[in-house]
Amino acid sequence: MMKKTISFLFVLLTSLAAVAVAAALFAIVFFIFSESIRAIREVGFGLFSPNWYPVWETEPEFGIGTMLLNSLILAVWTSVWVWILGLGVAIYLHRYASNRERELMLRILEYASGIPSVVLGLFGVLILGNLFLRLGAWSAQNFLNASIVLSILTLPFMVSLTFQSLEKVPRQLVEGAISLGAKDFAVIQVELKHAAPGIVNAMLSVFNRIFGETMIVLMVAGGANMLVGSFLDPVRPLTATLGSEIGEVAAGSLHYSVLFFIAFLVLSGCLILNVLTNRITRRLERWIKG
Amino acid sequence: MRWTLRILSYGVFLAMLFVLVSIVVSGLPYLFRPGFFTAWPKRAMSEGGIFPMLVGSLMLMGLVFAISIPVGLVGTIFLSELAPRRLSMLLQSLAATMNSVPSIVYGVFGLALFCVKLGFGTSLLSASLALSTMSIPFFMNSAVEFLRAVPKELREGVISLGASKFQSTLMVLRASRNGILTSLMLTLGRAFSETAPILVTGAVFYSTKLPDKLTDPVMTLPTSIYAIVMNLGERSQWMARGMASLMVLIMIFIYSVVQLTRRNKRE
Amino acid sequence: MSEVVFEIKDLYAFYDDHCALQNVNLKIREKRVTAIMGPSGCGKSTLLRCLNRLNDLIPGFSLKGQILFRGQDIYRIRDLTEYRRRVTMVFQKPNPFPMSIFDNVAYGLRIHGITKKSILREKVEHALRMAALWDEVKEKLKKPAVQLSGGQQQRLCIARALALEPDVLLLDEPTSALDPIATMKIERLLEELAQQYTVVIVTHSMGQALRISDEVVFLYEGRLIEYGETSSIAKTPRHEVTKQFLTGKIG
Numbered sequence: 001m002m003k004k005t006i007s008f009l010f011v012l013l014t015s016l017a018a019v020a021v022a023a024a025l026f027a028i029v030f031f032i033f034s035e036s037i038r039a040i041r042e043v044g045f046g047l048f049s050p051n052w053y054p055v056w057e058t059e060p061e062f063g064i065g066t067m068l069l070n071s072l073i074l075a076v077w078t079s080v081w082v083w084i085l086g087l088g089v090a091i092y093l094h095r096y097a098s099n100r101e102r103e104l105m106l107r108i109l110e111y112a113s114g115i116p117s118v119v120l121g122l123f124g125v126l127i128l129g130n131l132f133l134r135l136g137a138w139s140a141q142n143f144l145n146a147s148i149v150l151s152i153l154t155l156p157f158m159v160s161l162t163f164q165s166l167e168k169v170p171r172q173l174v175e176g177a178i179s180l181g182a183k184d185f186a187v188i189q190v191e192l193k194h195a196a197p198g199i200v201n202a203m204l205s206v207f208n209r210i211f212g213e214t215m216i217v218l219m220v221a222g223g224a225n226m227l228v229g230s231f232l233d234p235v236r237p238l239t240a241t242l243g244s245e246i247g248e249v250a251a252g253s254l255h256y257s258v259l260f261f262i263a264f265l266v267l268s269g270c271l272i273l274n275v276l277t278n279r280i281t282r283r284l285e286r287w288i289k290g
Numbered sequence: 291m292r293w294t295l296r297i298l299s300y301g302v303f304l305a306m307l308f309v310l311v312s313i314v315v316s317g318l319p320y321l322f323r324p325g326f327f328t329a330w331p332k333r334a335m336s337e338g339g340i341f342p343m344l345v346g347s348l349m350l351m352g353l354v355f356a357i358s359i360p361v362g363l364v365g366t367i368f369l370s371e372l373a374p375r376r377l378s379m380l381l382q383s384l385a386a387t388m389n390s391v392p393s394i395v396y397g398v399f400g401l402a403l404f405c406v407k408l409g410f411g412t413s414l415l416s417a418s419l420a421l422s423t424m425s426i427p428f429f430m431n432s433a434v435e436f437l438r439a440v441p442k443e444l445r446e447g448v449i450s451l452g453a454s455k456f457q458s459t460l461m462v463l464r465a466s467r468n469g470i471l472t473s474l475m476l477t478l479g480r481a482f483s484e485t486a487p488i489l490v491t492g493a494v495f496y497s498t499k500l501p502d503k504l505t506d507p508v509m510t511l512p513t514s515i516y517a518i519v520m521n522l523g524e525r526s527q528w529m530a531r532g533m534a535s536l537m538v539l540i541m542i543f544i545y546s547v548v549q550l551t552r553r554n555k556r557e
Numbered sequence: 558m559s560e561v562v563f564e565i566k567d568l569y570a571f572y573d574d575h576c577a578l579q580n581v582n583l584k585i586r587e588k589r590v591t592a593i594m595g596p597s598g599c600g601k602s603t604l605l606r607c608l609n610r611l612n613d614l615i616p617g618f619s620l621k622g623q624i625l626f627r628g629q630d631i632y633r634i635r636d637l638t639e640y641r642r643r644v645t646m647v648f649q650k651p652n653p654f655p656m657s658i659f660d661n662v663a664y665g666l667r668i669h670g671i672t673k674k675s676i677l678r679e680k681v682e683h684a685l686r687m688a689a690l691w692d693e694v695k696e697k698l699k700k701p702a703v704q705l706s707g708g709q710q711q712r713l714c715i716a717r718a719l720a721l722e723p724d725v726l727l728l729d730e731p732t733s734a735l736d737p738i739a740t741m742k743i744e745r746l747l748e749e750l751a752q753q754y755t756v757v758i759v760t761h762s763m764g765q766a767l768r769i770s771d772e773v774v775f776l777y778e779g780r781l782i783e784y785g786e787t788s789s790i791a792k793t794p795r796h797e798v799t800k801q802f803l804t805g806k807i808g
Contacts, residue, residue, distance in 0.1 A: 010456050014368035017361050021427050022384045028391070028399045028423075035402050089302050092295035105303050107549065112306040114541035115313065116483030118512040119534040122519050123313055126527060152309055155302060184291055205390065212392025214486040219519060239394055246398060246490055251406045263398040267391060274387050375616055443652040447714070450609050450648075451665040451721065452641035465655045 029267065036261035042254060047261060052225050054245070054255045062258040064238065066227055068265070071237035073228055074221070075211040078147045078154075082206050085151070086158030087199070091188060093159070094166040106160070113156035121219030124149040129220075137232045141222035144231040149216050154206045161205070165198025166191055194288055197281040204277045208270055214239040238262050310538065317535025320528050331496075335518055336525040340533055345500055346414075346508040350488070353418035354425055354481045359474065361422075362429035369430065370437035371459050382434060388427035396424040397490035405491055415504040417492025421481050429477040436469025437462055468551045475551075479544045483537065485512040495521070511537055559587045562725060562755050563608060568622035570603050572615065577603045579779045581622075585772075590747065590756045592770035592787065594763070596802070599776040601759045605727050608757065609646045610637060642669055645718035646727040650734050651710035653702035658694050661702045661713055665721045680720055688716035689746050708739025712746065719750075726750065728758040732765065744769050763803060767791055775799050 039047065039062065049063030093102050128148060129140030169191045177190045192199070222234020223244075242262045249256045320326060329339030369378050369385075400420025410416045440462045448458040463470065493513035501508045511533050518530035563585040570578035578600045585591050593601045603612065610631060612618045624631050626644065634640045642665070654661050662681040671677060681698075685691040690712045694705070702713055711731055718726055728747070732740040747756060747769050760766055766773050767787060774784040775796070783796045794800045 007454060007456060010459075011372055014364050014372055017365035018368040018373065018381050018430075020361065021365055021388070021430060022381055024423055024426075025384055025388050025391075027403070028388075028395065031399055031402045031407075032395070085298065085302055088295050089299045092292075092299040096292050096295060097299070105299065108303060108307055108310070110545050110549070111542050112310055114479055114483070114538075114545050115309070116485065116512055116537050116541065118483075118485040118515050119313060119537055120309075122515055122530055122534050123309060125519050126531070127312055127316070152306070156306065159302075188291075208390055209392075212394065214392065214394040215516065219516065239392070242398065243394055243486055243489065246401060247412075260398065260402070263395055267395050270391050270395075271387065274390055278383075441652070443648055443650050444654065446611055446614065446646075447648060447652040447654070448664075449614065450611055450641060450646035451668065451717065452638040452645070453665075453668050454638060457668050461654060 029271075032260055032264045032267055036257055036264045038254060038257040039261040043258065047258065050227075052241070054249075054258065060255070062254070064241075064258075064262060064265075066225055067236055067238045067241055067262075070228055070235045071211060071239070074143065074147060074150070074217070074235065074237055075207055078150045078210050079203070079207040081147070082151050082154050082158050082210075083203050086155055086162055086202070086206070089155075089159045090162035090166060091192075093163050094191075095184075095188065106163070109156040109159055112152070113160070115152075117153060117213060117215040118219075120149050120153055121215050123152075124216065124220035132232070139222050139232065139234045141220050141234055142232045143221065143228050143235050146217055146221040146235070146237075147231075149220050150210050150213060153213065153216060154209055157209070158202055158206050161202035162195070162199050165195040165202070168198070169194045197284040197288070200280050200284060201277055204273055204280075208273050212239060212266055212270060214243040218243045239266060242266070313538050314535050317528075317531035317533070320532030321536060323532075326532060330498075331529065334522055334526060335496075335514075335529050336522075340511070340514070340529065340536075342497065342500055342509045343511045343514045343533065347482070347510045347512075349414060349501065350418055350421070350492070350508060350510055351478065351482060353414065354421045355478070357418060357422040358425040358429060358477065358481075362426045362433065362477070363470075365426065366430045366433045366437060367459055367463075369434045371455070371462060382431070385427040385431045385434075388424075389431050391424075392486075393424060393484050394486040394490070396420050397487035399423065400487060400491040410505055412494070412507045413492055413505040414501045414508045415492075417488045417508065420487045420491045421484060424484070424487065425477050425481045428480055429473055432476055433466075433470055433473040436466040436473065439469070440465045468554060472548050472551050475544050475548050479541055482544075483512065483541060485516060489513050489516065559589065561585070562587050562627060563757075564623075564625040564628075565604075566623040566625070568604075568607070568624065569620065570600070570607060570612070571617075571619045571621075573617040577779055578607075578776075581776075581781045583774060583781060583784060585755065585757060587755050588751065588753070589771040590751045590758065590769055591772045591774060592766040593757065593759045593774045593776065594761065594766055594802070595776035597761060600779040601761075601776050602729055604776065605646075605729050605757060605759045608725070609641060609644055609727055610634075611646065638669075642721045643724040644727065645721055645723045645725075646729065647711070647714050647718055647731050649730045651707055651714055653705070653710050653713055656702065657699050658702045658705070658713065659698040662716050662720050665717055669721065684716040684720035685713075687719050687750070688712045689742065690716055706739070708735050708742060711735060711739070711743060715743070715746065723754065725755045725757065728756065730759050730761065732760075732762075740765075763805075775802070 043062045047062060048065045050065040051061040051063040052067065053061040093105060124145050125141065128145050132142065132145055133140050173190060173194060174187060177187050217237045218240040221237060221240055223236045223240060224234040225236050228235045242259055246259045249259065326339045327344060328341050330341055332338035369381055373381065397420055400416055404410045404416035404419045405412055444465055445458050445462060448461045488510055492508055493510055494507040495517040497507065497509055515530045515533050518526050561584045565581055565583040568578055568581040569576065581604065593604060595601050606612045607620065607624060631640065654664060659681055662684050663677045666677055666680055682691060685694065690709060693709060702710065705713060732743050744765065750756060770787045772785065773787045773790055775782050777798045783790060783794065783799045790799065791803065794803055
């Protein structure tokens with residue numbers, strides 16, 4: 001009897017914990033959406049207008065259009081760089097690097113991946129920012145600066161994920177290709193094809209992280225609500241607005257609700273990206289696993 | 291091909307090294323100032339030390355661990371030992387999804403639920419709950435792989451001697467203890483370095499006392515770095531540099547432990 | 558004729574839709590070594606694992622028919638832990654637990670409620686002696702068990718099972734992962750154990766079955782095709798498949 005009770009409690013407790021995690025995801029979506037209903041109802045399509053004057057007393061405007069565009073431009077531009085560089089480094093580490101090189105580089109990259117984003121923000125403002133000023137930029141915080149710091153944040157992540165999926169490519173496959181007389185480049189093609197699901201997953205995760213990153217853009221991007229025209233323009237992505245203003249508005253106000261709408265956008269972007277990643281990787285895996 | 295990639299890799303490698311070194315070095319001298327760890331900040335953070343931020347971060351980490359490790363471990367056990375395969379896969383993919391949700395979203399969620407709805411206000415409690423919401427799936431996602439990697443022969447061996455499910459689970463935990471330690475350290479690192487959720491739910495930039503109850507707001511290392519860099523002038527920057535250097539050193543320590551356990555396992 | 562320990566009646570076993578055992582009827586007798594033989598995939602491991610109810614752990618497994626252990630239907634047993642103490646199992650791959658040699662052998666005793674140091678020490682030593690391992694490990698009982706060689710690990714696993722003073726010892730190809738010398742040691746050990754225990758061993762080596770077993774069971778594609786005294790079957794196999802197996806045409 002005693003034994004039965006214990007094992008019952010054991011199963012109950014553990015399943016509760018696991019279900020709580022699942023419930024938390026739904027709670028997050030629910031809460032954030034329900035707080036943004038007011039914004040959707042009262043501002044409607046005006047939410048996507050370019051003008052953001054939330055604390056203007058007579059006629060506040062809650063348009064996030066510019067910020068959304070800035071976010072997307074920044075994320076796409078930075079991702080492309082991170083993808084290219086990360087893929088290159090990963091291929092080098094996987095195919096050409098000596099054991100010592102590989103070990104050392106991976107270790108340093110792992111340490112770099114541990115740098116807190118707020119510290120990278122500080123690096124961007126105090127160290128890179130000064131450099132930009134010395135080179136003649138009119139604002140120390142700008143699009144390019146944010147893009148560089150975001151690359152530093154995500155490159156280690158991109159390299160290690162890509163590297164891991166390249167390492168998982170079975171040896172026989174590579175040896176098979178070589179035995180057929182494939183040159184270096186062709187061998188890499190074979191490996192990339194086999195590692196494609198992992199690499200695509202890494203690429204989309206990188207984009208997701210950049211799009212959702214808050215501290216860095218808050219500190220380094222510059223904060224001007226204008227569409228980015230040149231690399232040295234200060235810009236303000238969505239998450240920067242969210243991070244800087246949510247702590248200061250009155251709970252329940254329209255401004256508060258609009259900020260939740262921004263959070264809802266960021267969250268749904270992430271969820272959509274997740275579904276997309278699963279779809280794509282599953283389709284790619286079909287080529288490999290048959 | 292080889293040489294292009296080599297140059298590119300060395301470029302990236304040196305850039306990363308430069309970032310690491312420049313952050314650590316630019317703050318390192320301040321760590322040795324008398325009173326840096328034990329004094330309160332003075333004159334708009336231009337003098338004194340980081341005592342309250344350090345203690346605040348420690349308190350926060352303590353609370354996050356107290357909440358998320360038990361829940362996370364128990365949930366992980368369910369995923370790997372008890373749940374039917376389908377359910378386990380579903381829950382794991384939910385946990386993975388939660389892992390990719392940007393941290394600011396956890397902050398905003400925490401604000402709505404813990405600070406406003408439940409009335410905890412901007413406080414240590416709200417911040418640790420928001421951080422825990424993020425850390426639990428993170429821990430589960432990482433630890434479940436280690437539990438799954440325990441060979442099924444071990445489970446069967448224990449069961450065949452007449453052990454209960456509970457006893458066989460204990461054995462699985464024992465066999466994967468290195469992995470669990472790794473997950474613990476990674477979770478600690480993630481929670482420690484996160485800023486946005488704390489900024490929104492629990493931080494104050496300046497306070498004259500340590501929080502003495504759970505519903506008091508708290509000063510922490512990352513939020514203070516942010517506050518100094520953004521709001522205070524050059525005379526205070528040294529303190530932010532010092533804290534940044536300290537945080538990076540702590541993260542390097544955490545990852546070194548992870549690398550060590552990984553190597554132990556291989557041998 | 559000695560007493561019947563297991564009586565298997567009309568046994569069918571399924572993994573999802575796949576039928577792994579079909580209409581198996583069999584009696585296993587006390588204090589004898591029964592070898593279950595057949596080519597790989599014939600269902601011999603499934604049969605052995607049914608006896609310990611270890612297949613319960615596999616999702617999708619189901620079973621029809623009856624297995625009686627000393628007259629009692631084992632799929633009706635409430636207290637499985639006590640049952641598994643009496644019918645213990647040793648696996649193909651040595652699976653020492655991640656703890657010391659001593660704790661490995663003591664593990665089964667501890668989970669069944671024996672915690673007194675002096676008793677544990679005595680029983681562990683006894684079990685290790687029975688498994689012919691005592692002399693090799695008595696100096697290093699506190700060392701991790703994974704540091705032992707493969708053959709030693711397997712004898713440790715046997716000692717771990719013996720420490721529970723079981724009624725039946727089930728072995729699933731216990732030597733297939735071992736070198737010839739370690740195999741020889743374990744075979745010699747099994748012969749000695751058969752004086753006190755009922756031993757059921759799965760093997761696909763004809764030589765091994767001839768050397769150590771009293772009775773042999775042949776399975777082929779999930780069906781029982783022949784069973785009886787090892788010596789008589791080896792001399793005069795009745796079934797075509799058994800003949801082919803004995804002459805090495807099927808392996």
